[in-house]
Amino acid sequence: MRTPKDLETRLEVLKRRDAFDQDPSAFCDHYESQQQALKALIVSARASLASVALPDEVMRYIAQLCMKLGTDGLRGELGLMRAARVLTAMRAQSVTSIQEVIDVAPSVLSHRLRRDPLEESASASVIARALRDMPSASAQAH
Numbered sequence: 001m002r003t004p005k006d007l008e009t010r011l012e013v014l015k016r017r018d019a020f021d022q023d024p025s026a027f028c029d030h031y032e033s034q035q036q037a038l039k040a041l042i043v044s045a046r047a048s049l050a051s052v053a054l055p056d057e058v059m060r061y062i063a064q065l066c067m068k069l070g071t072d073g074l075r076g077e078l079g080l081m082r083a084a085r086v087l088t089a090m091r092a093q094s095v096t097s098i099q100e101v102i103d104v105a106p107s108v109l110s111h112r113l114r115r116d117p118l119e120e121s122a123s124a125s126v127i128a129r130a131l132r133d134m135p136s137a138s139a140q141a142h
Contacts, residue, residue, distance in 0.1 A: 059077075064135075106123075
């Protein structure tokens with residue numbers, strides 16, 4: 001989780017937390033249908049996860065991105081592969097695309113970047129810049 005950067009989102013988080021603190025049962029009742037829908041989505045995604053394909057071009061993209069970012073070892077790649085597959089399953093798709101990798105990369109790789117402890121640069125912006133600089137998906141096939 002990241003701290004929300006916009007005022008409206010921050011206020012919504014505060015209001016929801018306050019509502020929970022005031023009456024946890026009412027809060028849970030209010031969100032019960034959303035929780036049940038999310039639960040059904042997770043169960044369905046879990047059932048289809050083993051059949052989600054990860055094409056070579058997507059694995060190549062993952063490896064190139066991690067190399068570009070200078071991540072240590074292969075844990076970054078493995079984490080991206082797993083998270084992208086999960087997102088694909090959550091989206092009820094059968095083949096992982098580069099878009100799923102792009103969507104999960106900040107949350108998977110933020111803690112894997114080598115950083116100077118004195119440097120204040122935000123890892124999410126470093127990852128976003130690397131994603132922007134990556135070759136297009138069509139160029140990955142070559």
